[in-house]
Amino acid sequence: MAGSGLQIFAAYPALGPLGGKYRWYPFQDDAPPSWLRFGGWLAGARHWHFAIAWFLILNGVIYFIYMVASGEWRRRVFIPTRDTSNAIAMFAYYLRLRRTPPPEDFYNGLQRMAYTSAILFGLVVVFSGLAIYKPLQLHWITAAFGGYDFARVVHLSCLVLLALFTMMHLVLVALHPRTIVTMVTGGPRG
Amino acid sequence: MARLITRRKLLIGLAASTALAGCDGRSAARAFLAGMERWNERVDRLLFSQNRLAPEPPASEMTPEAAFPSYFVSDSMPIAPAGWALKVGGIVARPAVLSLDQLKRMPQTGMRIRHHCVEGWSAVAEWNGVQLREIARMVGASRDAQYVEFRSFDNGYYSTWDIESSLHPQTILAYGMNGHPLYPDHGAPLRLYSPVKLGYKCVKYLTEVNFLPTRAGGYWEDQGYDWYAGV
Numbered sequence: 467m468a469g470s471g472l473q474i475f476a477a478y479p480a481l482g483p484l485g486g487k488y489r490w491y492p493f494q495d496d497a498p499p500s501w502l503r504f505g506g507w508l509a510g511a512r513h514w515h516f517a518i519a520w521f522l523i524l525n526g527v528i529y530f531i532y533m534v535a536s537g538e539w540r541r542r543v544f545i546p547t548r549d550t551s552n553a554i555a556m557f558a559y560y561l562r563l564r565r566t567p568p569p570e571d572f573y574n575g576l577q578r579m580a581y582t583s584a585i586l587f588g589l590v591v592v593f594s595g596l597a598i599y600k601p602l603q604l605h606w607i608t609a610a611f612g613g614y615d616f617a618r619v620v621h622l623s624c625l626v627l628l629a630l631f632t633m634m635h636l637v638l639v640a641l642h643p644r645t646i647v648t649m650v651t652g653g654p655r656g
Numbered sequence: 657m658a659r660l661i662t663r664r665k666l667l668i669g670l671a672a673s674t675a676l677a678g679c680d681g682r683s684a685a686r687a688f689l690a691g692m693e694r695w696n697e698r699v700d701r702l703l704f705s706q707n708r709l710a711p712e713p714p715a716s717e718m719t720p721e722a723a724f725p726s727y728f729v730s731d732s733m734p735i736a737p738a739g740w741a742l743k744v745g746g747i748v749a750r751p752a753v754l755s756l757d758q759l760k761r762m763p764q765t766g767m768r769i770r771h772h773c774v775e776g777w778s779a780v781a782e783w784n785g786v787q788l789r790e791i792a793r794m795v796g797a798s799r800d801a802q803y804v805e806f807r808s809f810d811n812g813y814y815s816t817w818d819i820e821s822s823l824h825p826q827t828i829l830a831y832g833m834n835g836h837p838l839y840p841d842h843g844a845p846l847r848l849y850s851p852v853k854l855g856y857k858c859v860k861y862l863t864e865v866n867f868l869p870t871r872a873g874g875y876w877e878d879q880g881y882d883w884y885a886g887v
């Protein structure tokens with residue numbers, strides 16, 4: 467999805483409307499490097515992107531059903547009333563502002579916050595994608611994202627955030643190879 | 657609670673199916689993408705409604721005309737041949753050859769519309785012309801016409817549309833843009849224009865409109881771009 471998306475983006479590697487591109491975006495008209503792209507050319511990348519997108523959605527639906535049906539969501543989802551103070555304490559511990567880590571069960575508050583926000587980015591990447599895929603037939607989605615050009619910004623931002631999330635985990639695996647087991651299996655059963 | 661599908665099992669299954677698909681990588685990928693394109697067209701057709709009009713953006717969102725890209729496939733800007741006229745044919749009761757004046761005497765439709773290009777840019781302009789549904793009515797297009805083919809004098813550029821999108825009230829044959837007659841860079845003297853399709857489906861420099869019982873291709877579609885290209 468990321469590679470074909472960047473290949474599509476390369477066809478108009480700019481943000482903002484024609485004649486009024488956003489000034490804050492520093493890479494106007496710079497196409498992403500070719501080693502990050504997939505699909506060969508615009509038409510090929512579009513075919514891949516719109517084909518695999520269905521499997522991303524299917525994956526999300528199965529995940530959602532499983533989380534709800536198994537009750538797993540209770541120990542995995544960030545619930546602000548339960549997890550906020552723990553997340554702040556954990557953050558303080560990481561910043562060396564606190565000597566001892568706060569108590570943690572399956573996940574700590576900060577982990578829950580990170581994982582839940584990744585799921586939110588996943589939801590937003592799908593809906594902002596629909597907003598730019600069908601800006602007429604689904605124009606209410608496009609409007610909800612502040613219009614076509616802004617929906618492109620949101621779509622690309624989600625990619626950046628999800629890529630950062632993935633890279634942080636790759637770094638973690640490089641530092642602590644054993645963590646890959648829990649990452650892949652989802653950890654011990656509750 | 658017992659788990660039916662663990663993440664581990666799911667991953668193993670996915671890895672196995674990927675390995676299977678990899679046996680004959682290229683043709684399997686092609687077949688997969690072709691199948692998904694058909695699926696996406698079905699979804700597109702389900703989403704489409706002739707009653708859903710593209711919202712008109714405010715005049716403040718108009719794209720400066722100089723910033724509105726204009727593409728053609730000829731080596732130089734195509735210029736209309738002397739005595740230009742539009743041929744309307746195919747399975748119709750009364751084939752017609754229409755001059756620009758005749759087209760301008762037909763009921764006129766105007767709209768301010770956001771144009772979406774396959775490349776990812778969009779641009780807003782005002783277009784005026786005659787609805788294709790008016791022309792279909794005038795020539796008596798057959799009920800069997802499920803497709804409409806548009807041909808041009810731009811080095812053979814053409815495209816074919818499904819009949820539903822062709823008869824959408826905002827699908828017009830445009831002879832005016834932003835209050836002036838269409839200029840050659842945007843397809844003078846007459847171009848197809850509609851918010852329901854991506855830009856490459858909106859054929860410029862029109863010469864022929866044919867109502868067809870079977871599907872035909874298009875300049876970019878024949879090279880691999882999606883045929884339906886709904887917006």
